[in-house]
Amino acid sequence: MAAVSSGTAQVTLPTDEQILITREFDAPRHLVYEAFTKPELVRRWWHSNRGEMTVCEIDLRVGGVWRYVMVAEGFGEVGFHGEYREIVPNERIVSTEAYEGIPDADEHAAVNVLTLTDLGNDRTLLSILVEHPTKEGRDAHINSGMEEGMQDALDLLEKVAVSLR
C-alpha cells in the first residue's frame, strides 16, 4: 500500500529575504534525517522528477561541503553546493547553499536551516528556512528556473489569483 499522503509543501515568504518551506511526514524524525543526509537516499528524491541527479556529495560535519548536480530535462545542468555550519543529529542542520548558475555564487549563497520537529505518533514536521544575504542571491534563486512552467495549484495567494479572473 502507498503511504498516506502527507499533503503538499507549504511555501511562504516571511520577510523580503526569507523563503520558508514546511511539510509533515508520516515517519519518525530519525528516518527523515537519514533520508536528508545519506547520498544514496537523497539521490532518490531530490530530482523531483525533473531530471537525473549526477552528483550527490555529502560530507556531513561542521565545515564539510555538499554538492548536488542535476541534469534537468530541457534545462541542462543545474548545480548547488555549500558548507555545513551546524549539525544537531535528527534535529537541525544549518548549511549554506550557492547556486552555481550565477557569477560569484558563494558571495550570494543562502543560509538554509533545516529543522525536524517530532510531532508524536511517528510523525515529523519538516521546515526549511532559506535566508538570502543579498537581493541578487534571492533573485537568482527565484530565477534558477527549475520550477519554470510549474504554475498551477492554488491557495497561498488564492485571493490574488481570484482577482486575476
Added chain:
Amino acid sequence: MARAATTADAFNAVAEPRRRQILDALAGGERPVNDIVELLGLAQPQVSKHLRVLREVGAVEVRGDGRRRLYRLNGDALKPIHDWVKGYERLWSERFDELDVVLEELKTKEASDGSSE
C-alpha cells in the same frame, strides 16, 4: 513603455505581513484609505507608507474620487511572484512525494530489522 514591475519588486510587496493584509483587504474590491486604516488598526502614516510601496511595484492603483483616495488591487503586478511561489511549492511537493516513498521503505526495513533481533 517599459515594464517596471519585476519579480523581485512583487516579492518585496508581498513579503511584509501588513502589506499582505492590505492586499487581502483590496482583493474584495476598491477601498478608500480610511477603510484600510481602520481595518489594520495602524496609524495613517504607516498605512500610507505601505500603500506607497505597493504603488511603486504596481500592486495597487489609486484614483481620486472627490476628496477621497480609492485604492484597488492590480493583480497583474503580483502574478510573477504568485506563479513563482506556486511553482516552487510544486517543486518541493514533488520532491517530498518521492521522499515519502523512501521513508516508507526505511520504516519497513527498520520494522523488520527490529523484529528479527
